Amino acid sequence: MELYEAMIIISPELEKDDHQEVLDGLSSAITKNNGSVSTILDWRKRRLAYEIDKFLEGHYYLVYFSAEGTVIPEVEHYFRVTDEIIRFMVVRTDEQEFEAAAKKAASEAEAAKKAAAEEITAAAEAGEAEVKESADTETPEPVQDSQEKTAEAEVESSGTEDEEDKPAGE
Amino acid sequence: MRRDRGRKPKKKICSFCVEKIDSVDYKQYEKLKRFVTERGKVLPRRISGNCAKHQRQLTRAIKKSRIMALLPFSME
Numbered sequence: 339m340e341l342y343e344a345m346i347i348i349s350p351e352l353e354k355d356d357h358q359e360v361l362d363g364l365s366s367a368i369t370k371n372n373g374s375v376s377t378i379l380d381w382r383k384r385r386l387a388y389e390i391d392k393f394l395e396g397h398y399y400l401v402y403f404s405a406e407g408t409v410i411p412e413v414e415h416y417f418r419v420t421d422e423i424i425r426f427m428v429v430r431t432d433e434q435e436f437e438a439a440a441k442k443a444a445s446e447a448e449a450a451k452k453a454a455a456e457e458i459t460a461a462a463e464a465g466e467a468e469v470k471e472s473a474d475t476e477t478p479e480p481v482q483d484s485q486e487k488t489a490e491a492e493v494e495s496s497g498t499e500d501e502e503d504k505p506a507g508e
Numbered sequence: 509m510r511r512d513r514g515r516k517p518k519k520k521i522c523s524f525c526v527e528k529i530d531s532v533d534y535k536q537y538e539k540l541k542r543f544v545t546e547r548g549k550v551l552p553r554r555i556s557g558n559c560a561k562h563q564r565q566l567t568r569a570i571k572k573s574r575i576m577a578l579l580p581f582s583m584e
Contacts, residue, residue: 347577387577387579388580388581390577400535427575429572
């Protein structure tokens with residue numbers, strides 16, 4: 339068993355909901371031949387450095403899988419017959435990269451979950467954090483300490499009066 | 509002074525060795541961008557100062573990046 343990393347570019351015309359179908363096809367091509375898919379990283383839509391099939395952007399995916407070397411022709415055949423995949427490359431990787439990718443995928447999933455959960459309260463919290471940051475950086479040197487303290491204290495004590503700190507700090 | 513014959517120019521250091529990178533990654537194309545010219549050609553070792561080992565890896569990484577349209581083959 340070898341470790342592989344496949345990078346594919348999916349046509350920008352394909353709806354995002356249909357991406358899974360393409361990826362599932364790849365997974366089945368791998369698993370059918372006793373391989374196993376480890377992680378799939380979504381690299382999102384990116385601008386291409388040059389035109390491919392008249393497209394100037396494409397949706398990148400990174401797929402990490404382990405399989406026998408004989409699987410590669412099968413996988414490449416799948417890439418070639420799938421019209422939505424406009425470019426692909428399969429390269430050997432090492433365990434280090436494999437684990438790094440898995441970790442990244444895990445943290446991304448967590449971040450997505452967090453973002454979804456925080457979205458409701460985000461507006462208020464983000465506003466508060468921003469004011470705190472600007473108060474920290476904008477205070478001039480001599481009176482910095484006292485001003486910073488008061489600014490922070492006010493931020494912590496009440497969310498509504500934050501706006502008044504800014505002009506005072508400048 | 510710089511023009512003096514026989515005077516060795518300042519020794520350049522391989523930035524990959526400094527960062528202790530053991531394999532150059534084609535996916536980090538933002539980093540690779542520093543090692544191509546405006547036209548997209550690979551910077552020679554004498555300019556970039558890379559060591560031979562990393563320059564070889566870099567060249568391959570740039571070529572992979574080009575295939576995946578992360579870096580241009582040529583500009584203009």
